[in-house]
Structures are given as structure tokens and as C-alpha cells.
Amino acid sequence: MLNVLIWFPCIAAVIVALLPQAIAAHRVRFISLCLSAVTLLWTLWLVSQFDLSNPTFQFRESLPWLPYLGLNYELGVDGLSLPLLGLNSLLTWIAIYSSRVDTERSRLFYSLILLISGGVAGAFLAQNLLLFFLFYEVELIPFYLLISVWGGTQQGSAATKFLLYTATSGGLILAGFLGIIWFSDTTSFTYEALLGQTLPLNIQYVLLILLLLGFGIKTPLVPLHTWLPETYVAASTPVAILLGGVLAKLGTYGIFRFCMVLFPEAWAQVSPGLATWAVVSVLYGALAAIAQKDIKRMVAYSSVGHMGYVLLAAAARTELSFVGAISQMFAHGLILALLFHLVGLIEAKAGTRDLEVLNGLMNPIRGLPLVSALLVLGGMASAGIPGLVGFIAEFLVFQGSYATFPIQTLISVVGTGLTAVYFVILLNRTCFGKLDNDLAYFPKVNWSERIPALILVTLIVVLGLQPAWLVRWSEPTTSALMAAAQELTPMPRLFTAKVLSHQSPPLLSVLEDSPST
Amino acid sequence: MTTTLHPTPTQLPPSQHEFAEVIHRLEAGGAMLPNTPDNLKQIIGLYKAYAVPMDFYWRDLLYIAEQVFLDPLPLFKYFLPQAYLDLHNHYAGDDADLRVWRGEATAHPELLAFMEKGEIKRKLPKLLHHLWHDRINMEFAEECMRAMLWHRNMGGQFDPYLDTDEYIANADRAIKAYFRGNPVMLGLYKLFPEMFIEQVRQLSYYSNLGLFWEVMAPVFFEMSDLYDEGKLTTVPEAMNFLVNGIFAIAGRPIYHHVYIRGECYEIIPKSKGFMWLYEAALPYVEAVFYRTSPFRGTKSYNAQAKQVPDRQEDFHYGILYADVFPVGSAGIPPTLLMQDMLHFLPPYLVEYYQQYCRGEDDMLVQLGISFQRSMYCVTSAVIQALRQALLYPLDDPNPEHLQANRAFFESQLDRFKRPEARLRAIQNQEYR
Numbered sequence: 001m002l003n004v005l006i007w008f009p010c011i012a013a014v015i016v017a018l019l020p021q022a023i024a025a026h027r028v029r030f031i032s033l034c035l036s037a038v039t040l041l042w043t044l045w046l047v048s049q050f051d052l053s054n055p056t057f058q059f060r061e062s063l064p065w066l067p068y069l070g071l072n073y074e075l076g077v078d079g080l081s082l083p084l085l086g087l088n089s090l091l092t093w094i095a096i097y098s099s100r101v102d103t104e105r106s107r108l109f110y111s112l113i114l115l116i117s118g119g120v121a122g123a124f125l126a127q128n129l130l131l132f133f134l135f136y137e138v139e140l141i142p143f144y145l146l147i148s149v150w151g152g153t154q155q156g157s158a159a160t161k162f163l164l165y166t167a168t169s170g171g172l173i174l175a176g177f178l179g180i181i182w183f184s185d186t187t188s189f190t191y192e193a194l195l196g197q198t199l200p201l202n203i204q205y206v207l208l209i210l211l212l213l214g215f216g217i218k219t220p221l222v223p224l225h226t227w228l229p230e231t232y233v234a235a236s237t238p239v240a241i242l243l244g245g246v247l248a249k250l251g252t253y254g255i256f257r258f259c260m261v262l263f264p265e266a267w268a269q270v271s272p273g274l275a276t277w278a279v280v281s282v283l284y285g286a287l288a289a290i291a292q293k294d295i296k297r298m299v300a301y302s303s304v305g306h307m308g309y310v311l312l313a314a315a316a317r318t319e320l321s322f323v324g325a326i327s328q329m330f331a332h333g334l335i336l337a338l339l340f341h342l343v344g345l346i347e348a349k350a351g352t353r354d355l356e357v358l359n360g361l362m363n364p365i366r367g368l369p370l371v372s373a374l375l376v377l378g379g380m381a382s383a384g385i386p387g388l389v390g391f392i393a394e395f396l397v398f399q400g401s402y403a404t405f406p407i408q409t410l411i412s413v414v415g416t417g418l419t420a421v422y423f424v425i426l427l428n429r430t431c432f433g434k435l436d437n438d439l440a441y442f443p444k445v446n447w448s449e450r451i452p453a454l455i456l457v458t459l460i461v462v463l464g465l466q467p468a469w470l471v472r473w474s475e476p477t478t479s480a481l482m483a484a485a486q487e488l489t490p491m492p493r494l495f496t497a498k499v500l501s502h503q504s505p506p507l508l509s510v511l512e513d514s515p516s517t
Numbered sequence: 518m519t520t521t522l523h524p525t526p527t528q529l530p531p532s533q534h535e536f537a538e539v540i541h542r543l544e545a546g547g548a549m550l551p552n553t554p555d556n557l558k559q560i561i562g563l564y565k566a567y568a569v570p571m572d573f574y575w576r577d578l579l580y581i582a583e584q585v586f587l588d589p590l591p592l593f594k595y596f597l598p599q600a601y602l603d604l605h606n607h608y609a610g611d612d613a614d615l616r617v618w619r620g621e622a623t624a625h626p627e628l629l630a631f632m633e634k635g636e637i638k639r640k641l642p643k644l645l646h647h648l649w650h651d652r653i654n655m656e657f658a659e660e661c662m663r664a665m666l667w668h669r670n671m672g673g674q675f676d677p678y679l680d681t682d683e684y685i686a687n688a689d690r691a692i693k694a695y696f697r698g699n700p701v702m703l704g705l706y707k708l709f710p711e712m713f714i715e716q717v718r719q720l721s722y723y724s725n726l727g728l729f730w731e732v733m734a735p736v737f738f739e740m741s742d743l744y745d746e747g748k749l750t751t752v753p754e755a756m757n758f759l760v761n762g763i764f765a766i767a768g769r770p771i772y773h774h775v776y777i778r779g780e781c782y783e784i785i786p787k788s789k790g791f792m793w794l795y796e797a798a799l800p801y802v803e804a805v806f807y808r809t810s811p812f813r814g815t816k817s818y819n820a821q822a823k824q825v826p827d828r829q830e831d832f833h834y835g836i837l838y839a840d841v842f843p844v845g846s847a848g849i850p851p852t853l854l855m856q857d858m859l860h861f862l863p864p865y866l867v868e869y870y871q872q873y874c875r876g877e878d879d880m881l882v883q884l885g886i887s888f889q890r891s892m893y894c895v896t897s898a899v900i901q902a903l904r905q906a907l908l909y910p911l912d913d914p915n916p917e918h919l920q921a922n923r924a925f926f927e928s929q930l931d932r933f934k935r936p937e938a939r940l941r942a943i944q945n946q947e948y949r
Contacts, residue, residue, distance in 0.1 A: 365843060365879045437842050437882065438942065441949075444875050 009118035013111035025106035032110035043089040055480030074127035079477025092117040095238035112142040129189040158234035165227040172214030204266035218251030232300035237344030245333040274315035275408040281308030286418035321400025322478040328393035338456040360435030372431035379423035388464035548897035560891035562866035568737035570857035574658035578727030618735035654853035675796035688717040724773040729797035759898035767794035841885035
């Protein structure tokens with residue numbers, strides 16, 4: 001069943017690539033849209049079949065591939081990867097929808113996007129370290145091409161930078177994985193077989209740091225983020241959606257799946273440092289965003305900040321923070337996709353992304369009123385305004401992390417305040433104020449162009465009001481992982497035990513309770 | 518009304534002014550607005566669309582000045598009684614003093630049809646139409662009047678007269694007559710006499726503006742009819758029609774009469790000899806086209822940083838300077854007027870606007886910019902009329918006289934050097 005998620009997009013990519021030359025770009029787009037819709041529907045069906053009472057991997061597939069290398073084709077899904085799989089399928093569809101109708105070399109463009117979709121799904125599903133690495137690396141070339149061929153300004157250098165950074169990331173991760181195998185004297189890269197490994201602590205440190213750096217580049221965490229602004233800005237809207245919405249999640253997913261779970265003792269030791277690192281990322285991302293003059297760059301930097309919350313939650317390693325982190329990954333994917341889509345629309349209609357030039361887009365007659373309104377909503381969601389999914393995710397993260405790292409959490413809360421600052425700057429300059437009628441001859445936004453944004457907004461609002469629909473998928477897995485972690489790790493701090501004992505009431509009741517729970 | 522200007526090629530060296538091209542056009546008998554069929558279509562269509570609500574404005578302005586007067590709760594001042602709808606315009610109809618328009622003297626039929634059913638095309642009680650804003654927006658007219666009152670001191674005899682003892686005595690008589698048998702209001706008048714006198718001054722401006730627009734409505738109707746008949750074919754012809762109209766009507770008296778219990782109180786009697794051109798037209802152009810007041814919408818001004826001038830004569834927020842994007846304002850930008858004009862656009866303009874920008878969706882902006890173009894044409898007519906009245910003919914053989922004309926034009930166009938002036942924009946046909 002899981003095979004479909006990987007191989008159907010790959011087959012679809014081949015089909016799209018082999019479409020006759022005579023077919024117009026908008027038809028190629030439509031065909032790709034239909035094909036990715038099949039994947040999306042399949043994902044939804046899988047979600048409906050997902051057993052909520054089972055915290056372990058489900059729908060497992062196993063096939064020996066190169067057993068002497070320890071590389072087997074092993075797939076499975078649990079509460080950590082399921083939301084991300086859904087996000088991947090949804091954002092692929094959204095990305096294809098938000099691509100230009102007249103995309104040049106459309107067959108290549110859409111087949112690359114479909115290929116990425118399959119590759120990312122594979123990475124989320126892989127239960128074998130080497131298999132994960134293969135899927136993790138397979139995205140690089142399509143992304144490189146998507147950025148360098150269809151990108152905007154300075155796409156060449158941005159794409160090269162992206163390739164260099166992420167290839168380095170891949171190298172570090174491979175080194176980490178190989179290290180685990182070598183030092184633990186196993187021959188199999190199978191994930192579950194490695195769960196119980198007992199490596200000496202100093203080796204754990206080295207390997208953990210290798211992996212953290214590798215995933216930190218992908219996430220990205222400050223100061224490994226320097227590829228991000230240029231890449232996001234150079235990438236076209238659909239590619240930016242995939243980069244920010246999906247690819248960045250591979251980094252955080254790796255941190256949870258491998259760094260945190262495989263090295264519990266070392267993790268407990270480095271976690272205070274990680275929490276501080278997270279805070280640096282949060283503050284740096286927010287402050288850098290405040291200084292931007294280009295709205296797409298601003299959104300790109302907001303991503304740096306928001307990924308910091310995920311690291312904070314990972315460092316805190318409580319059940320609540322874990323659920324919060326998964327929610328944050330999902331919420332951030334939705335919000336970032338929405339923001340990139342809207343920024344792309346504004347750029348397409350107004351011809352600029354310059355904060356100094358844009359003004360008064362809220363104007364109902366000649367502006368982009370609905371786009372502006374949705375941008376306001378996206379900004380609110382990103383800043384964590386209650387009632388929207390961003391609030392739920394950030395609240396869970398802070399609530400889960402406060403007991404373990406109170407100071408870092410409080411500073412991160414300040415970071416959300418700074419998020420509000422740059423979104424107010426962005427919205428105030430672009431949406432409000434007076435539209436200048438010397439400049440405002442923008443084309444109309446069609447309803448069809450608004451559909452992706454409306455879908456995302458609906459999800460953002462519905463999941464913001466009914467967060468249980470989001471957190472229920474990951475709850476069993478997080479509980480089980482935390483219980484396992486508890487057994488494995490001598491509690492580094494006394495109050496961690498206290499926190500965990502606080503977690504005993506069901507999560508959903510925490511959500512409904514006051515913050516003083 | 519049939520004389521036309523006969524321009525001759527200018528004999529002077531080219532002007533070095535920033536708007537040299539416009540100045541040469543004015544010297545050749547043209548307007549500030551370039552002479553293109555597109556411009557002509559836009560300005561004439563707008564004159565027509567403007568004249569219909571204007572037919573309501575002038576009637577209601579006079580009704581308020583003459584009948585509502587100092588009513589402390591003038592809730593129904595926009596509900597025009599039949600008598601004022603039937604009032605004969607002095608410049609239209611068979612019994613006109615000077616028949617400018619060949620149509621009827623009573624309210625325009627399109628206006629009456631609109632007042633009957635409104636935009637929703639359903640006959641509902643008048644009050645509902647009013648509250649739903651499905652009506653002629655008198656707020657625009659009042660805002661123009663207020664701009665004239667607020668700026669005052671713009672030349673002429675009318676305005677200084679409002680401060681004379683004679684005027685105050687006349688007003689006093691009317692106030693006392695109006696509030697006869699009302700001790701509360703009379704007591705308040707005793708306590709705050711200046712406030713009541715100031716209110717009467719405002720009502721005198723109501724009358725002033727009403728009498729001004731009574732002339733303009735038939736002028737615009739006639740221009741529209743001439744255009745429809747193919748007799749107005751260029752922008753300079755349209756401007757010259759206005760110039761000739763201005764001179765033909767220049768002497769019409771400006772007065773303020775109040776009718777209290779059937780008796781007429783002459784607050785400003787006709788015998789004062791205030792003339793339409795100097796006491797109404799020129800102050801109106803100065804106040805509404807050039808000055809008005811800072812835009813009170815989504816833009817904020819920092820007065821300490823001199824973003825608002827110290828002196829009122831330096832104000833330049835009028836329609837010639839306005840960014841006409843609708844912001845819901847009564848004054849300038851004239852959102853409410855634009856809404857009124859939208860109901861009376863001639864079909865050729867509706868069709869024209871549908872071809873550009875967002876078609877139906879932003880017609881309000883497009884017609885607002887056409888309105889701006891048409892007001893540049895009116896301002897050109899005023900500048901040419903002043904030149905004709907104060908200086909020399911355009912075909913004067915004496916170069917010194919031509920030089921004086923040029924100096925006059927240049928000094929007029931200096932007012933459009935400000936960055937916010939739309940004179941540059943209207944030179945471009947793509948400004949919509």
C-alpha cells in the first residue's frame with residue numbers, strides 16, 4: 001500500500017515526461033494535477049485505514065534488496081510520518097496547481113515535481129537508514145534543476161549553493177549512518193534493529209553531532225541557513241512551496257526519527273545546548289525577517305525562525321512538545337505554502353515584491369483584496385494568533401518545553417512576538433495604506449488562482465478550531481516513543497520526571513485546559 | 518455663443534517651462550488636455566453623467582438655503598419637495614433667461630427615473646432608499662460648499678460682504694423671524710450669536726453654489742447633446758463652448774433669499790450686484806479644483822513635518838491633484854460623486870470602460886479619472902477666459918502682448934509643478 005505513495009508519482013513522472021510534444025502546457029499541468037490528486041486520495045485513504053491504537057509502524061513492506069550491504073526495501077508509517085506524508089501529498093498538488101499555466105518545458109517541470117513527491121514520500125516511509133539516505137539524496141537533482149531552469153533572479157548561483165549545501169548535508173548524514181553501523185557491529189541498516197544499540201557515549205556524541213549538522217543544514221538552523229534565503233527567493237512559487245513546505249520537514253523529521261531516538265543518552269546531554277541553538281534560530285530568523293525589503297525573503301526568513309520551534313520541542317523531548325513539534329511541522333507547511341502562494345500571486349500581478357513599492361493592495365477596486373485578506377490571515381496564522389493552526393502548534397511546543405527549558409521557551413515566546421512584528425510590517429506596507437493609481441494597473445485575480453489559497457486557509461482555520469483532528473494521528477506514537485525514551489534514559493533532570501508525570505491526562509484535555517495545566 | 522477662438526501659430530521662441538508642450542497648446546487655443554477623440558468622448562460623457570446629479574445638487578442646495586435654513590434637526594434636507602423639482606432652471610426650457618440647453622427647465626427625466634426606483638430598480642419608501650444610500654449623494658455637494666466656506670478670502674466681493682454689518686443685520690432679521698415663537702432657539706441665539714451668523718454664512722454659500730451649478734448643469738447637457746449630434750468634435754471646441762458659456766452667463770446675480778412663512782428675506786439681495794463669474798465660478802474653481810482639504814482617508818499627514826501647509830492658499834488637494842481611488846469620501850477624491858455619476862453614464866462610455874483595466878469592476882476608478890480629465894478641460898476654459906478678460910487675444914500681433922499671455926499661462930501652470938498634480942498623468946492616454 002505504501003509502495004503506491006512512492007512509485008505512483010514516479011510512474012506519473014515518467015508518463016508526464018513522455019507526453020507528446022503537441023500537448024499544450026496547460027494540459028500537461030492538468031494531467032499532472034490529476035495524477036497528483038490520485039496520490040493525495042490514496043494518502044487520504046491510508047489515513048482512514050491508519051490504526052490509532054497502534055503506536056508502532058503500520059502498513060509495513062519489506063523486500064530484500066542488497067542484503068549483504070544491509071540495504072533492504074523496508075517501509076512503514078507511524079504517527080510521526082503520517083501527517084508529514086499527508087502534507088507532502090497535499091502540497092505537491094497545491095504546488096502543481098499554483099504553477100503558471102504556461103510553464104515552459106512543462107513536461108520536464110511537472111515530472112520533476114512528481115519525482116520529488118515520490119522521493120519525499122520514500123524518505124518519510126523508509127525504515128532502513130540507507131534507504132532513507134537514498135530517498136533523501138534523490139531530491140537534490142530535481143530541485144537543482146527546478147531552481148536553476150525555472151527560477152527567478154540569480155537562479156544559477158542559488159541552485160548551486162543549494163546543491164552544495166544539501167549535498168554536504170547528505171554526506172554528513174551518510175557518515176553518521178555508516179558510523180552507527182560500524183561502531184555497533186551490525187550489518188543491517190534496518191531502523192528497528194538499531195533502536196536498542198548501546199554505543200559508548202562519546203561515539204554517540206560524535207555521530208549525533210554529524211547527523212545534527214546534516215539535518216540542521218536541511219532544516220535549516222542558524223548558522224547553516226545561508227543557502228535558504230537565496231534559494232527560496234530564486235525558486236518559482238511551486239518550487240518554493242515544496243522547498244519550504246516539504247523539504248525543510250525532512251530535516252526536522254530526521255532530527256526526531258534518528259538523532260533523538262537513536263542516541264537517547266547523548267541527546268539528553270546535548271539537549272540544553274540544542275534548546276539554546278533553537279532560540280538563536282528563532283530570534284535570528286525573526287530579526288532577519290524584520291530587516292528584509294523583499295516580501296518573499298521575509299517569508300523565507302520566517303521559515304528559519306519557525307523551524308527553531310521544532311528544534312526546541314525536540315530538545316525538550318516531552319510528549320507534549322513532541323506532539324507540538326509534529327503539529328508545528330504540519331502547520332508550518334500549510335502556512336508557508338499559503339504565504340508563498342500569495343506572495344507569488346502578488347508578484348505575478350503587481351510585478352514586484354518590494355516592500356517599499358507595494359502599497360494598498362487591500363483596495364477593493366484595483367488592488368488584490370482577497371489575496372490581501374488571505375495574506376493577513378496567513379500572517380496571523382504564522383504569528384500564532386489563537387483560532388488558527390499556528391497557535392495550536394506553537395502553544396503545544398511552548399507548553400511542552402517550558403518545564404524543561406523555561407528560559408529558552410520564554411525567549412522563544414518573544415520570538416513569536418517578533419513574528420508578529422515583521423508580519424505587521426509586511427501587511428501594513430503591502431496591504432494597507434493607499435494604492436497609487438499611477439502604478440495600480442494590476443490584472444484581476446481569477447477564482448481558479450485563489451483555489452489553492454482557499455483550500456489551505458480552510459485547513460488552517462479548521463485545524464485551528466479543531467486541533468484534535470491534527471494531533472490525534474501522532475499521539476499514540478509520541479506516547480510510545482516517550483515511554484521508550486524514559487526507559488532507556490536515566491532522567492537527566494529531576495523536573496523532567498515531574499513533567500512526564502504531568503502528561504498522564506490525555507493530551508486533548510490539555511488542549512482544552514488553561515495554560516496552567 | 519458661436520464665437521470661436523482662432524489660434525495662430527505662436528511667434529514667440531519655445532517656452533522653457535516644464536509644461537512647455539501644454540503652454541504651446543494653450544497658446545494655440547487648445548486645452549491642457551490633449552486633443553484626442555478618446556479624451557473628447559471621456560470628458561463629454563462625464564459632463565453628461567455629472568450634469569444629472571448636478572441637477573439635483575443645485576435644486577437641493579437652493580432648497581436648503583431658502584427653506585430648510587436653520588432647522589436644528591435637518592433630517593429631511595435631502596428629501597427634495599416637488600416644488601423644487603419643478604423649479605425652472607433659468608438657462609433651460611422655453612421660459613429661460615438665456616436658453617443654454619434646448620431641453621426642459623424642470624428636473625432631468627433620468628434624474629426623476631432614478632429617484633423613483635434607485636439603483637435597485639424597485640420602488641420602496643423614500644426613507645429606505647435614503648438609508649441604503651441608493652440615492653443622489655448630496656454629501657458631495659455640501660462638501661464642495663464647505664470647501665468654499667472654509668477657504669473664503671479667495672477674491673471677489675461676496676465673501677467680504679459676509680462680514681459686513683449690513684449682512685449681519687439681514688441675517689439677524691431672518692434668524693429672529695425663523696425662530697419666532699421658539700424661546701429655546703432664540704435664547705441660544707442670544708447666548709451664541711456668532712455661531713448662528715456663521716451658520717447663515719454657510720447657508721449663503723449653499724445658495725452661492727446652488728446658483729453656480731444651476732448654470733453648469735444646462736451647459737453640460739447642451740455639450741452632451743451637441744456631441745451626440747456630431748457638432749462638438751474636438752477638445753478645443755468643447756473648451757471654447759465653456760469659455761463662451763462663461764462669458765455669456767458671467768453677469769448672472771448671486772444672492773441669498775430665505776423664505777420664512779411665505780415671506781422672502783433677502784439676506785444677500787440681488788441688488789448687491791454680485792456676479793456669477795467672480796463670486797461663484799472663480800472661488801468654486803479655486804476651492805474645489807485646487808485647494809479643498811487634506812485627504813481624510815487611509816493616508817495620515819504629519820503636520821509638524823510640514824506635510825500639511827501652514828497657509829490655506831498653499832493647499833493643493835483638489836480634483837486636479839487628487840488620487841481618485843474611491844475611499845468613500847464625500848469631498849475629494851469624490852467617491853460619492855463618482856457613485857452618482859455611475860448611474861448616468863452614457864452607454865458609449867460604459868462600453869468604453871469595459872474594454873480597459875478591469876472593465877465593470879473598476880469602472881468607478883476609470884470614470885473618476887475621466888472626471889479628472891474633464892475638470893482639466895473646465896480649468897483650461899477658466900484659464901482661457903481669464904486670459905481673454907484680463908490680457909490679450911491669442912492672435913495679437915504684438916509680441917509683447919503674446920509674451921504677457923505666455924507669462925500668464927506659465928504662472929497658471931506653475932501650480933501644476935507639484936508632484937501630486939495630475940497634469941502629467943492626463944497627458945498620457947493610458948492613465949485610466
